[in-house]
Amino acid sequence: MSEAILRIENLSIGYDAGICQIHALRSATLEAHAGEVIGIVGESGCGKSTLAAAIINLLAPNAIINSGSIYYQGTDIFSLNKDAQRKLRGQDIAMVFQDPMTTFNPVLTLGDQLIDFQQHLEGVSISEKRIRATNLLARVGIPDPSLCMKRFPHELSGGMRQRASIAAALLMQPNVLVADEPTTALDVTMEAQIIHLLRELRSDYQGAIIVVTHHLGVVAELCDRVYVMYAGQVVEQGLVDDIYHAPKHPYTSALIACDPAHFEEHTPILPTIAGRLPDLMNPPQGCSFAARCVLANELCRTTVPPWVKISQTQSALCHKASQ
């Protein structure tokens, strides 16, 4: 495979909480290649949003990067100065946010904002920028894009606004597109349409798409590869088919088993994962899933699990994965 556009190595991020630190992300490693759709999936508190914020370099002010680096086309983005970091954002790495309501400025028309987003595009006149924006709105499936350019964000429905924010993110033809819960705020029929759109866009878009979500269905519909996260760690990664049909980490299996969409038949008692997330202020010594894992033994509780390579494309952070 070609050189990764984006490579995250051993990234650990904590949030300063006064007397202690909350270890939101611990030794996360991830790779994204051009033309690929990556899924990052996990439940709340697993660190997926911190990871997304780190990729776009919009971490909260109290975030502390404890170790690790993010390489974008070979350069470590944390080593760049603020100005260079800002230039990457939007042009090279763009983001689609969860809530399409708050993506746009409510007092400016969409057209004005979509033109402003192109301010770093040199040697292009305003009218050309307007044409570019209109064409992109048409591409994301907005009927009558030139009318839409004159509208204010509140005049569009949620689904249309999410389409417009995808258009806004793609305006500068970024190499990496991060979509943080792109369909969570939408209805099922709109969700299906946005998934369909993202799938269509990937064919004419050269970069990597990273979808961050808690919804296993969205990942299954959209992604090529998945990273499963739990308590701040990536616990398993692999091709989407392997992860869904031959998961090796007990958490991945449990998570998939919990999804009620899985059962065809009426199942009155749904499976759950007993116990709760470990305290991220004092992450457990051994495996972070040990306390809730049915397979866990003494080794799991005391020793940090190794990355076990299951195949060329799949690996899991588990003592038991090799068995």
Add this chain to the structure above:
Amino acid sequence: MTALLEINGLSVRFPISSGLRDMFIPGRDKHINVLDDISLVLKAGETLGLVGESGSGKTTLARALLGLLPISAGTIRFDGHALKSKQSFKAVRKSSAMMFQDAVACLSPRMTIGALLIEPFIIHGIAIADRQAKAQELLNRVGLAADLANRYPHELSGGQARRVGVARALALNPKLVIADEPTAGLDVSVQGEILNLMTELKTQLGLSYMIITHNLAMVRHVSDRIAVMYLGRLVEVGPTRDVFKQPLHPYAKSLIASEPQPDPRKRRADLAIKGEIPSVLNRPKGCEFNTRCAIARDRCRNEAPKLRAISSTRFVSCHFTET
């Protein structure tokens, strides 16, 4: 089974603010029909799932049933009594309870959990000997630790707040519990816990549930019958298993087909439904679904279909149901 709740031709209309212009144009309809001609029966001991997308009127229906909104037409009978006056609704609220959508926002931040659990008794003027013991009994019933009674709502996790919501709803031993999105915002592993708890309490206490949700995967497993709503009207009612197996209304069909499947091998190539939900302000003429329906004909654009019986258990409002 006897009918616990009988809704007949229920309509709820909201006035739309009339500006100066409306004062000079007589005869303009200054209302929107949020609920239009809803007829539905809930049998004792049954779980009914009410599904639909945002704006379909699910929450409005729940609120109207408890007398939290004025009804413009139709009748509601609960447990043999017609609900009309304020007094009759107040009496109903003793034997029917609502779990509101946002579980955390339902709990007053300045009251302890214990006080919140006792609140229903005070509101309805029911004397209890030992408040502390009652609160602990309720906490125990929903699987929460007794010492939680002294905590404040912000100290709870989302799942715990839901459990408190369940405990509060069950405080007065109701016959009917209306649960508005009982699992919205919860992780899949916790979602199962809440649903299992609700199922368990249902058999223990002989409850009936009306579960309002947009989560089809969930409602499929917990409900006996489902009612599908679109733009304030019922489009299909039937036993859950039958409706999921063979939906009759084109909207129910596309809604079920839109749900992303957590299995990459079941990726859908086509879009089940195009277009957006129209606004209730411009309700389409004739069948409200004709703007998005694949089988719409002239008749659908002119004549609104009535909910009709297909078999003894299934009802659908479509002119051209293919059976």
